[in-house]
Amino acid sequence: MKKLKSPGELAALQAEIRAGRDPKKPCITICAGTGCLAYGTQKIIECFRQEIDKQHLQDRVQLRTSGCHGFCERGPMVVIHPQKIFYQRIKAEDVPDIISKTVLAGEIIDRLSYVDPATKQKIVYEHDVPFYKRQTRYVLGMNGDIDPACIDDYLAIGGYSGLSKALSGMKPEAVIEEVKKANLRGRGGGGFPTGWKWESTRKAAGEPKYIICNADEGDPGAYMDRSLLEGNPHLVLEGMLIGAYAIGSSQGYIYVRNEYPLAVHNITLAIEKAREVGLLGENILGSGFSFDIKINRGGGAFVCGESSALFASIEGRSGEPRAKYVHATDQGLYNKPTNLNNVETWGNVPLIINRGADWYASIGTANSTGTKIFSLVGKINNTGLVEVPMGITLREIVYDIGGGIPNGRKFKAVQTGGPSGGCIPEQFLDMPVDFDELAKIGSMMGSGGMIVMDDRTCMVDVANYFLKFLEEESCGKCTPCREGVLQMRLILDRICEGQGKEEDINTLEWMGQAIIDGSLCALGGSAPNPVLTTIKYFRDEYEAHIKHKKCPAGVCKALITYSVDAEKCTGCHACARVCPTQAATGEKKKTHVVDLGKCIKCGACFEACKFDAIKIL
Amino acid sequence: MQAKIQAIISRYGSDKGFLVPILQDVQRELNYLPEDALVMVSTLLEIPLSRIFEVATFYKAFSLTPRGKHLLSLCLGTACHVRGAPLLSGHIERALGIRPGETSPDLEFTFETVNCLGACALGPVMVVDGEYHGQLTIAKTNAILRDLGRKVPSDEEA
């Protein structure tokens, strides 16, 4: 491919690609994000390739492997363009039918269509599926039209037009003004205004200036950054290019989690392609602006998502944060002015430049503009990635999009903000979700993890889970975080084991506050949040553990016993077969028993019983 | 070994800043980070061994002991946690007789726990030698262990 030398040449190339494509040609788009690949999608892709070859359809039918579509619950899935027919939970055996019946004859295969559990209606088209219908997918929606390995796909939908617009008609200051006016706030956790950060970095003394894309995504239970980087790497590159131009940077980094091999692969390929066509490198589009990007794989440390630890890690040191009397925008990576933004933040930038700040600011709420991608997971029917305008209520996300709680169980809480966030109880379900509202009730937006919990989730156990996570991830440099989190965890361990004391709740509260006040970085500074919010909203559960030695959700092993409900037991022997200690016993067809002396509470019998006859008390 | 390490370091232009990715590549090549390898990296990059050791012990991705033939990575991310992953972790610990992060003495199994594999819809999830296993139950876990040639408790009486 020859290098593009001007905005005009880019526009011509986009037009040429579009002209070469027949919008009516059937295109089978198959989701090949990490989630769907885990379902075994690779095999299905092979089947499609073989079938297309076998029927000699190479010229008539296109097969596109795309990134994550978002509806991970129903994978493996395909969308057949141009009609956008949606098939879910497909298997390799379905492939010949999909091609012969649907692609060639326009017939809908009923068994593969999605059935709306609420209305029991079959839904044929992707845009009619309630999960998608209620979202606003400006950023993530592009994933379905793009093969991440194919830069042409991105160019065909107008990719790099934002960059071209910035380079050809806007001064760097004007780009910054636009981002400020759009009121874009960082999607990585803190919600810091992006335009202001860019401006500080631009104005800071010192050369070179660096920009970095934070793709460390450490929140355990969140994967929207990965899906964006994996599914639409050129969008992130374009955002970074626009930012680099505005800030006056010629060197960028992408710091990506080591656990995301596919994202690393796709972004590496995208960078090579962008270099090939001259969208990265020297004198981009003939503007005199030069910029390139290096990729850095992380080493599996949550704290490295924190800015100063991330810089240390890129510099080849262990990722210990430093105190922030100097801003990163003045002295960051290699002590040079550095602008760090999250993947999704970068991904929003091309939209703002293309469609204008006024359009962007009209989405969402006054102080939280645009959309946010959440990873909706846990005890929820429609697990997946959802993109919604800021200000939507939690209820709409959990019930209208998420389809509510599985098995008819009762909603208890939703945890937002990752390990630094908080648990939000039912009473706030109608609260609008944006940066400020979440902060008001003691949680935070965080990067976008949204973990739904039902009445079988123990809030003390969840708080303990996050503390354990943070205790392990604490870098150990400052005492309040290293020792304080450990001490809080020991208290929670005790409570979960039935050894809690009356004064423990009080101790947790003041100790939490001390850790917040005394820690060096935001890891420690927010570590007590999950404990403090669960105490605030679920104090009764703590009290049940401490005073009554009971775990109401039936989770904390020391406080529960397994027994058999004689009325329900059919004597099928399933529990006895799986019990590792021979605690569950009985003769076939007779009521079984659990010997509490031998029971190690592993839960195997509960899981194996098909008659709901194992009781947890 | 020296040639391999030399090749990896050259790939990064002997740039000290790439210590983390260099160690990642060395580990991929050698399965773990033996002491000799660390000494070699230290000499070639002219970084004190203590610094290399600091980095190699700081990041979870590195192992200073040999790793097993089979790698089991069980997700303990939040979504998997609330869906019962801790019970599975306990079960695997008992079945293999090792704790998370350890390798069985016969070098057959390494069992580790990880945070969110990004396949939360399938939770609880475990990656076994690169292959994903979703909606994991104790029964499914037993089947996996059995496939890898490990006896599980319930086999005895079955």
Ligand SMILES: Cc1cc2nc3c(=O)[nH]c(=O)nc-3n(C[C@H](O)[C@H](O)[C@H](O)COP(=O)(O)O)c2cc1C
């Ligand atoms: C312990 C800790 C972990 C963090 N992890 C991440 C992360 O995984 N991804 C991310 O984008 N930001 C993370 N952050 C926030 C970053 O420090 C930083 O604020 C953010 O990347 C800035 O980008 P933004 O302004 O676009 O949000 C973390 C912060 C802390 C304190």
Ligand code: FES
């Ligand atoms: S929490 Fe286990 S895959 Fe996300």
